[in-house]
Amino acid sequence: xxxxxxxxxxxxxxxxxxxxxxxxxxxxxxxxxxxxxxxxxxxxxxxxxxxxxxxxxxxxxxxxxxxxxxxxxxxxxxxxxxxxxxxxxxxxxxxxxxxxxxxxxxxxxxxxxxxxxxxxxxxxxxxxxxxxxxxxxxxxxxxxxxxxxxxxxxxxxxxxxxxxxxxxxxxxxxxxxxxxxxxxxxxxxxxxxxxxxxxxxxxxxxxxxxxxxxxxxxxxxxxxxxxxxxxxxxxxxxxxxxxxxxxxxxxxxxxxxxxxxxxxxxxxxxxxxxxxxxxxxxxxxxxxxxxxxxxxxxxxxxxxxxxxxxxxxxxxxxxxxxxxxxxxxxxxxxxxxxxxxxxxxxxxxxxxxxxxxxxxxxxxxxxxxxxxxxxxxxxxxxxxxxxxxxxxxxxxxxxxxxxxxxxxxxxxxxxxxxxxxxxxxxxxxxxxxx
Ligand SMILES: [Zn+2]
Ligand SMILES: [Zn+2]
Numbered sequence: 266x267x268x269x270x271x272x273x274x275x276x277x278x279x280x281x282x283x284x285x286x287x288x289x290x291x292x293x294x295x296x297x298x299x300x301x302x303x304x305x306x307x308x309x310x311x312x313x314x315x316x317x318x319x320x321x322x323x324x325x326x327x328x329x330x331x332x333x334x335x336x337x338x339x340x341x342x343x344x345x346x347x348x349x350x351x352x353x354x355x356x357x358x359x360x361x362x363x364x365x366x367x368x369x370x371x372x373x374x375x376x377x378x379x380x381x382x383x384x385x386x387x388x389x390x391x392x393x394x395x396x397x398x399x400x401x402x403x404x405x406x407x408x409x410x411x412x413x414x415x416x417x418x419x420x421x422x423x424x425x426x427x428x429x430x431x432x433x434x435x436x437x438x439x440x441x442x443x444x445x446x447x448x449x450x451x452x453x454x455x456x457x458x459x460x461x462x463x464x465x466x467x468x469x470x471x472x473x474x475x476x477x478x479x480x481x482x483x484x485x486x487x488x489x490x491x492x493x494x495x496x497x498x499x500x501x502x503x504x505x506x507x508x509x510x511x512x513x514x515x516x517x518x519x520x521x522x523x524x525x526x527x528x529x530x531x532x533x534x535x536x537x538x539x540x541x542x543x544x545x546x547x548x549x550x551x552x553x554x555x556x557x558x559x560x561x562x563x564x565x566x567x568x569x570x571x572x573x574x575x576x577x578x579x580x581x582x583x584x585x586x587x588x589x590x591x592x593x594x595x596x597x598x599x600x601x602x603x604x605x606x607x608x609x610x611x612x613x614x615x616x617x618x619x620x621x622x623x624x625x626x627x628x629x630x631x632x633x634x635x636x637x638x639x640x641x642x643x644x645x646x647x648x649x650x651x652x653x654x655x656x657x658x659x660x661x662x663x664x665x666x667x668x669x670x671x672x673x674x675x676x677x678x679x680x681x682x683x684x685x686x687x688x689x690x691x692x693x694x695x696x697x698x699x
Contacts, residue, residue: 355546359501411684420676434488473669478566485561567665
C-alpha cells in the first residue's frame, strides 16, 4: 500500500524552487512536494512491486477494457446490464464446474445405495466427502463488526429503501458497520438476504449528498445482478482452487511422490488454465458492472455528487495515513491522553474530517496525475478512478433523485452513534483492519 502523505511535518506552506525546471513550488509539509509544471516528483511512492507477468497482463487488459467501455459511453451508447459473449461463457464454465460437484454427489449416493459388496460404500463415502468439500458456500453474517437491522436504524433503512427504489431494486436486510475506507454489498444465507457494509471512515468524510451517491452505486450492484453473478462465479473459482490444492505438487518429494507430481502436472496445468480463463472472461463484465453502478450513483445522488466521491477516492490514502498515525501514536503512548471526560477515540471522525478538508488542491491534482500514470484503481475489481470519473462526466449531468434532509441526516447519525463509537475505539486501539 502506498501512502500519499510525506513526512509528518509542520502544517503550513513553504516555497522552494523545482530542482528540475526551477519553477517556484508551494509545498505543504504534510504532503509530497512536487512540481505541477514539469511533473518532478509527481509519483515518488515506492514503485508498485514488480508484478508477475500474468498480473501485468491482467492490469493491461483491465485498462484496455475500461478505455473501450469509456469509448462506447462517449459515443453515446448507454450502458445496459447485458452479458456479452465472454460473460455468458464465464457463466457456463462456472455452471460446468458446479455440475462436476453435483455429479460427484450423485455418484456418492449411487455407490452408497448399491453398496457393491462393501467396496461401493468406501467409494461412496470418499465421493461424498469430496463433493461436500467442493460444495458452493453461502456466506454468513460477519460476527466481528456491529450489525444493524431495520428496527435498529429506521431512518437509515428508510434512506436505503428510497435509493433502492430509484435504482430499481429493493433495500437490504442488514447493515454492517466496518472500519474500512470503503462500502460494499453482498448476499448471505441460502435465501440470498442482502448485506450492505458501510465503512465508517468513508461514510464520515462524505457529505450527505455524496453518501446517497455511494448508496446508489452499491445498491446498483444488486439491480444489475452482480451479486448473484458473483456468487456463482465466486463459488466456481473457489471450487477450482480446491481442486488445484488437491493436485498441488509435494515439496521435497520422495521418488514415488516425484512420480505423482509428474502425473498431476496435466490436471494442474488444466486447472491453472481454467482459473485464468474464468478470471479473464469475467474481467470485462466486472468493469461494465462498475461503470453501470456509477451511473446508478449519479441517478440517485446526482452526477456532481458521484464525481466528487471519485475525487475523495483519489485521496483515501491520506485518510488511511492519518488514521494509522492516530492508532500508532496511541500504541506507543504518545497519543492523546484520555481524560475524565474525553477518551482518545473521541472526536476521531471530526479530526479525520478536518484532515480531509485541509488537503490542498495540489495534492488532488498530483493524485490525478499519479492515477493516470499508474492506472490507479480503488481495488483490483474497479476500473481506474480517473476513467470512472471521465465516464461519469460524459453526457448530460443528472440531478439528484434523492436529496437528504437535515432531520433524516441527524436521525441517521444518532442511529449510527453506538456503532460509530465501537469502530472509532477499535481503530485507535488496534489500528485499521484490512
Ligand atoms: Zn518543475
Ligand atoms: Zn462497485
